[in-house]
Amino acid sequence: MIDVLTPAQRSENMRRIRGKDTKPEMIVRRGLHRRGFRFRLHVASLSGKPDLVFPRYRAVIQVSGCFWHGHDCPMCRMPSTRPDFWAKKIAGNRDRDRRTEDALGAAGWRLLVVWECSLKGPARIATDQMLDRCADFIRGGAERDKIAGNW
Template sequence: MVDKLDPVRRSANMARVRGKDTGPELRVRRTAHRIGLRFRLHRKDLPGRPDLVFPKHRLAVFVHGCFWHRHPGCPRASMPSTRLDFWEAKFAANVERDARQAAALEAQGWRVLVLWECGLKDEALVETALREAVFAARPASDRVPHKETTQ
């Protein structure tokens, strides 16, 4: 299949694809803020500059687009029909870079949570994922639920 856009227009179109402050990322940020979680954005001192960082919980969150980061089994992770060699190399490099950055964060004692674009439509699922990740990141002594006294 031939690209419907000429190379100049295609280049301009691809240049508009943002790396931060994307719609999916903003959804996660709104949800985190709404449930009382405070975070930092795109910390330059951490591998991969995570989209959200919860320093108190040592949790780094990446909001990945299914297409660019190759969400396994997701229909959004389609393969372009032109320039296959270029796209296969590009996507393989993205996946390898993501794994390398997550491993570097974990080696520094951070927990890593990846939220996929296709799973962000349901705000309740995003909230649950964030709460579970924060809860799991707490020290074991903080995870013991308080017993309520009944009279």
């Protein structure tokens, strides 16, 4: 096979495939860091390896892609090829997310889900506003919350 990718392109591809450091997550990470929050990333010892972990506040933030995690919004549209395959796959992801949320809650962690559609696409909300809501959640006492686009 002829190698058509430069090393930089290849590592960019791998990064995307792994799903870490995706752009929406980076917006949240950079924004909260700039606001003085310190956190750990992808903590393997916690259920679901949450994206951002704030041990001081006993809070975690998960940035979720609308398609993969089956958000009930227009950004989760089934592909026209093999729709059954995708529907099953996404239903499986949703089940796993639910179990993860329960496990985190049972371990005393508060959880905020930031849906991708709040950060990109036609229904996105202003970044500062989204970061304000993240900060309120981190400092506040809510057990669970979510931020989604203005559909």
